[in-house]
Amino acid sequence: MGILDSIPYVNAVLSHRPWPRAVVTETGWKAAIDRLVEGGLTLLGFWGEPAAVHMALLDDGSAEIAVVTYACTAGTFPSVASRHRPALRLERTIHDLFGLVPTAADDLRPWLDHHAWGKPYPLSGRNTSRDARPYRFLPAEGEALHQVAVGPVHAGIIEPGHFRFTANGEHVARLEQWLGYTHKGIESLMQGASLEAAAKLANRTSGDSAVAYAFAFARAAEAALDVEVPQRATWLRALMAELERLANHLGDIGAICNDASFALMHAQTGILRERCLRAANVAFGHRLMMDVIVPGGVTRDIAPDGVSALRALLTELRKVFPRLIELYDNTASLQDRTVTTGIVKADYVRRFGAGGYVGRASGRDFDARRTLAYAPYDQLSFEVPVLDAGDVNARVWIRIREVEQSVELIEQILGRLGPAELLTALPSGIGRGACEGMALAEAFRGDVLVWLRLDGELRVERCHLRDASWFQWPLLETAIEGNIIADFPLCNKSFNCSYSGADL
Numbered sequence: 001m002g003i004l005d006s007i008p009y010v011n012a013v014l015s016h017r018p019w020p021r022a023v024v025t026e027t028g029w030k031a032a033i034d035r036l037v038e039g040g041l042t043l044l045g046f047w048g049e050p051a052a053v054h055m056a057l058l059d060d061g062s063a064e065i066a067v068v069t070y071a072c073t074a075g076t077f078p079s080v081a082s083r084h085r086p087a088l089r090l091e092r093t094i095h096d097l098f099g100l101v102p103t104a105a106d107d108l109r110p111w112l113d114h115h116a117w118g119k120p121y122p123l124s125g126r127n128t129s130r131d132a133r134p135y136r137f138l139p140a141e142g143e144a145l146h147q148v149a150v151g152p153v154h155a156g157i158i159e160p161g162h163f164r165f166t167a168n169g170e171h172v173a174r175l176e177q178w179l180g181y182t183h184k185g186i187e188s189l190m191q192g193a194s195l196e197a198a199a200k201l202a203n204r205t206s207g208d209s210a211v212a213y214a215f216a217f218a219r220a221a222e223a224a225l226d227v228e229v230p231q232r233a234t235w236l237r238a239l240m241a242e243l244e245r246l247a248n249h250l251g252d253i254g255a256i257c258n259d260a261s262f263a264l265m266h267a268q269t270g271i272l273r274e275r276c277l278r279a280a281n282v283a284f285g286h287r288l289m290m291d292v293i294v295p296g297g298v299t300r301d302i303a304p305d306g307v308s309a310l311r312a313l314l315t316e317l318r319k320v321f322p323r324l325i326e327l328y329d330n331t332a333s334l335q336d337r338t339v340t341t342g343i344v345k346a347d348y349v350r351r352f353g354a355g356g357y358v359g360r361a362s363g364r365d366f367d368a369r370r371t372l373a374y375a376p377y378d379q380l381s382f383e384v385p386v387l388d389a390g391d392v393n394a395r396v397w398i399r400i401r402e403v404e405q406s407v408e409l410i411e412q413i414l415g416r417l418g419p420a421e422l423l424t425a426l427p428s429g430i431g432r433g434a435c436e437g438m439a440l441a442e443a444f445r446g447d448v449l450v451w452l453r454l455d456g457e458l459r460v461e462r463c464h465l466r467d468a469s470w471f472q473w474p475l476l477e478t479a480i481e482g483n484i485i486a487d488f489p490l491c492n493k494s495f496n497c498s499y500s501g502a503d504l
Contacts, residue, residue, distance in 0.1 A: 003041070003059055003066040007031045013069075016436040017223040021054075021067035029070040029078055032057065036084045042353035043471075044440070045449045046080060046087050047464040048094035050125045053077050054464075056438065056449065058353070063371050067438065067451070072100050079105040086352040086471055089502075097187070099124040109136060112180040112503065123188055140166040140174050148485060152181045159499035163488070170484040175477045182503040190463040195221055195295050195426070198460045202450065203290050205465050206501035211237075211244040212443030213465065214293035216450040219374065221295035224437030224454050230421040233297035234376040239413045240280070240289045241441070242406040243310075246317075247276035248444040249399040249406075252496050256396055257328065259490045260337040268324055275313055282309040297423035307414060317407055325400055338393040342479040342491035346388060352471045355446025357398040358495060362390035368442040379416075382409050392494040402444075429458040445469060445498065467501025 004012075008031060009022035024032065032055060035041045044065065045056035054069045070077050079102035081088035091102050092111035099121030102108070113120065113130075120130035145166055152160035160181035166174040186205055190198050202217035203210050215237055222229060254269030277287040283306030284292050292298050328334060348354075349362040359366060367384040369377040385401035387394040438451045446468030453461040476495045480488055 003035075003057055003064055004068075006035065007068060009068070013436065015224075015434060016067065016438070017226065019065040019067065019438060021069060021436065023069045023071060026070070026078060028068065032068050033078070033080055033083050036080075039350075042350075043080075043084065043086050044353065044447075045451065045464065045466045046090040046094070047451065047466070048098045048100055048123075049462055050098055050123065051075075053094060053100060054451070055080065056451070065372075065438075075099065076101045076103050078103055082106055086474070089474070090466075090470060093504075097121065097123045099126065099128055110180075111178075112183050114180055114183075122185075123191075135178060137164045137176050137178075138174070142168065142173065144168055145173060150488075159503075161499050165485060165488075167485055170486065172480050172483055172485060172488070175480045175488075177473055177477060179473070179499060180503050182500050184500070184503065186465065186504050187463060190460045193460045195454070195458055195460070198463060199294050200291060202463075202465060203293075205504070206467055206498040207288060208248055209244070209443040209445065209448065209467070209498070209501065210288045210290050211240045211293065212441050212448050213450070214290075215241055216439045216441035216448045217452070217463075217465075218293050218295045219439035219441065220437040220450040220452040221454070222437070223439055224435040224452055225295075225427055225458075226435075227296060227424055227426060229297050229375075229424055230419075231376075232301075232418050232420060233422050233424075235413050235417050236298050236302060236422075237293050238376050238380070239302070239310075239410060240284060240292065242409045242413070243276060243280050243283075244289065245444040246403060246406045246410075247273050247280070249403050250276065252493070253324075253328075253396060253399050253403075255496075256338070256392065256490065256493050257334060259493050260334050262331060262334050265324060265328060265334075268320070272317060272320065275316060279306075279309045279313040282306055294423075296426050297421075299423070301420060301422055302417070310410060310414060314407055314411060317403075321403060321407075328396070328400075335393065337487075337490060338396060338494075339389075339391060341392045341487055342483060342494060344390045344475050344479045346390065348475055348478055349390070352475060354471045354475055355442075355468045356444070356472070357395050357402070357446075358472045358475060359446065360384065360386045361394035361398045363388040366447075368440045368447040372440060374439075374441070376413075376416075380409055380412055392490055395494045426458070429456055432456050432458070434461065443468060445496070445501075446472070465501075465504060467498050469497035469502045473497045473502060 008028040009024045013021040042058040044058045056067050081091040096113040115132040148165040150163040152162045162178040164176045203214045205213045250269045250273040254266040257265035281287045283302050344362045346363040349359050349364045365386045382405045436453045440447045449466040451464045455461045
């Protein structure tokens, strides 16, 4: 039975591809929430418009996806977060941006709105007011508890975020985050933009995942327009995606070890990460490979010396990386810091639908490349590593195994690059109606979701981008509970959630 078979709906939106979208009644909206609470469905995304809210749902058993829409005729909608906590920050964001009020909500504190925008509810299309009040962190009661405030400005050159610790001595009783300091207004800038301009914005949502966002945005646009991409373009897209994954995992492994006071690993993996970025620059003309993936294909082929640069990189990784793995595994001081530190429970990961190394280190066997089998991964052979310890050490080992898999995937792709056609011409907007598309792409952190509606002139009416970090940041709060404050940097780096990707 499909997702929509068990949820009463008014009508299906025929222009939505590749998965169905249906407008539901209040009964249908609440039925969808019931399915989330009962388990079996995972919340993939939750976003708004001036007069509607949408949920993207994944059936964990069949990997079927559907979107349900509720029309907010009175400016309200039944709260999802009051019954299904993974929706909380997304629900608060909908209220911040559109002014839609979730009925029966128990937390309407602002998430993105830091009272710095000049007007409240900027995407609502209405002139309304909102009181500027100091942000209230959740209270904690108990003998000898004290609070430690960290951020939003940090010691390193990193993005801003506030962390409020409630501790008993050195042991953390509660951590609460508040982000939104890097809000860029990307979804607002998208409205009315051409596909070309919108693709550039998507590319810059979270710089370390530039390829993944470009990949997901392009696939969403191609789904909406029912466009097929040349085969060589799909291979080059995956090649860039795996190169991006390699660079980020190598950087993360070293940074985690550095936070455990093992600088040697940081230095060595830093060298390998730099090798990846230089190879990317040789192959695609940009260290982060920005603006190469576009709707319809790719804008440039791999450079003549790009294949040899990538093969040299693979040779170096195969020579050096196994020695670093052995060093990590046999350093007792590292194991003392990472093993049993920052455990994320499997039940939390399942409920939040956490992807990437956070989810797979705690037993959630989900990878969009395999589960949804989008091109060209449906033609590639690879394994998805899964562990169940859920600690810092497990998150490191997932990264290690994924580095190994990416090396093999790049080797496979280099051997399959076919004819040189790179780009499919997009249809003109003349005579077309509005169309909608959705796509997921597996970034190094986990699945990135893009939902897109184009008008009859192929301009963006609405675009929502959802980073994997939306469902990972809350789990960091649970991972640090019971640990000492000094272990927070280690736990935080083992998650390495995106600030920028969650501050749209």
